[in-house]
Amino acid sequence: MVKVGNILNSAGYLHLFSPIISLGINVSSQVLISRYVDRIGLLKSIFVGFAMGAITLLIIELCFLDYVSSFVVNILTYSALGYCYFHFVNLGETARRIRLLRELAGLENGLSEEEILRRYNAEEIVARRLGRLIKNGQIICKNNRYYIGKPLMLFISKLIVSMKILVLNKKSEFD
Amino acid sequence: MSVLFYGLFLIIVAFLTQISIWKIRLPQNHTKVLLQIFLGTLIVGILIFLRFRTYITFFGITPPATVYEYLQLIFLFFSLTMAYITTYSALEVDSPSLVMVMKIAKAGSNGLRKESFEREMNDDILVVPRIRDLITGGMASIDEGRYRLTPKGVLVSRIFIAYRKLMNRDGKGG
Numbered sequence: 001m002v003k004v005g006n007i008l009n010s011a012g013y014l015h016l017f018s019p020i021i022s023l024g025i026n027v028s029s030q031v032l033i034s035r036y037v038d039r040i041g042l043l044k045s046i047f048v049g050f051a052m053g054a055i056t057l058l059i060i061e062l063c064f065l066d067y068v069s070s071f072v073v074n075i076l077t078y079s080a081l082g083y084c085y086f087h088f089v090n091l092g093e094t095a096r097r098i099r100l101l102r103e104l105a106g107l108e109n110g111l112s113e114e115e116i117l118r119r120y121n122a123e124e125i126v127a128r129r130l131g132r133l134i135k136n137g138q139i140i141c142k143n144n145r146y147y148i149g150k151p152l153m154l155f156i157s158k159l160i161v162s163m164k165i166l167v168l169n170k171k172s173e174f175d
Numbered sequence: 176m177s178v179l180f181y182g183l184f185l186i187i188v189a190f191l192t193q194i195s196i197w198k199i200r201l202p203q204n205h206t207k208v209l210l211q212i213f214l215g216t217l218i219v220g221i222l223i224f225l226r227f228r229t230y231i232t233f234f235g236i237t238p239p240a241t242v243y244e245y246l247q248l249i250f251l252f253f254s255l256t257m258a259y260i261t262t263y264s265a266l267e268v269d270s271p272s273l274v275m276v277m278k279i280a281k282a283g284s285n286g287l288r289k290e291s292f293e294r295e296m297n298d299d300i301l302v303v304p305r306i307r308d309l310i311t312g313g314m315a316s317i318d319e320g321r322y323r324l325t326p327k328g329v330l331v332s333r334i335f336i337a338y339r340k341l342m343n344r345d346g347k348g349g
Contacts, residue, residue: 016246019254034342042344069176073251076179080254087261092335092348096271096305099349101314101324101332110315110323113306120349122301126293128349129272139279145286146279154280157273164266167197173269173304 015070018060019078026053026082030089046089050082096125177239181224182251184233189216190259205267206260213256221245268308271301 014021030049033040040048057078061071091098103119104111111119133139138153139146148154161171193212202208224231224238231238239245278295279287306322309315314328324332339348 012243016243016250019250031342034344042342069179070247073178073182073247077251077254080251080258083258084254084261087265089338089342092339093344094348096302096349097308097312097314098331098335099347100302100305100309101328102336102348104309104315104322104324105329105332105336107323110318110321112320113303113322116306116322117298117302120302122296122298125271125301125349126275126296129275133272133275138276141289142286144289146282146289146292147284147286148276148280153272153276157276157280160266160270160273161277163262167194167263167266168201169197172274173267174300 014060015064015074018057018064019074019081021060022053022057022078023081023085024053025056026050027085029053030085042089042093046086050086053078053082096120177236178244178248178251180233180236181220181238182248182255185216185220185248185252186255186259188220189213189256192216206264209260209263210256213252213259217249217252217256221248268305271296274300 026049029052030045033045033048034042037045057074061074099120100116103116130139133153134141136153137149140149141147164171189212193209196202196208196212228238228240239248275292275296278292281287306315309322309328310317312327313325314331315322315324317323
């Protein structure tokens, strides 16, 4: 039988909810940094927010540490939640669907496909990403040709393609 | 150890169930079916652990025994499920950066000519499929050739607009 009695005290709750409390610290510190510290970019603010949440989690865990495995569970839970938050922020910044939603927002008459493409198109998408990839050294532009620079982005791309094959049985959405 | 072991065990079972179903037939609404599979696995798993706890032992580890442990297991399972679904949604569509890097890598040591690269990265590959996704996902409707947001689309757009405002992000993004 499952035991109920011995856990529902305040310390138990604090330990149980520590990943969620830490996520709250993560999100609030990330938002504050993003709003008020100009010299820290968005990506860095996400990393700093994650670190703040992790420190909170460590403090709570050190106060209530009973088993190492319980600590590992909370670390895993917090990391997964932090990863989801990173994706949420990233969606708002880079996702094409979200940008399209934002373009359509507040327009009672909507937009035709041509009007959408005048506001947001492949040229803008490529320019923005190419700029980032060249700036980070992932792509090199030489003599009017593009080459792979640092291998990190290529490695990530290959990893994603492998996952697509495993999960979706195809390399690309156009297959 | 019990929560960690059986939490990860249930996640692996749910993942393998999903892969098996996907091999037979891809569903219409991936996210909805994924949620059903993962939630179903969690519920069935917990019921089995509760009913047959005394008979189950893997590597000397028995299923969770207290409500506390079950709550911890549910939190772990949900957070990993959300992380997986988030990653999955990124797998469903081709990211422009991924397409760009793979095209350049495919060209090998000769590199890829700027003109042919720009020709291949067009609206039909990068934008039009995402406009269609808004219709498929119920976030926009098309009427007389004009795209308008549905209430669901309005809600999602408001969430992101508000959050970007909260973070003081004034660039266009996308």
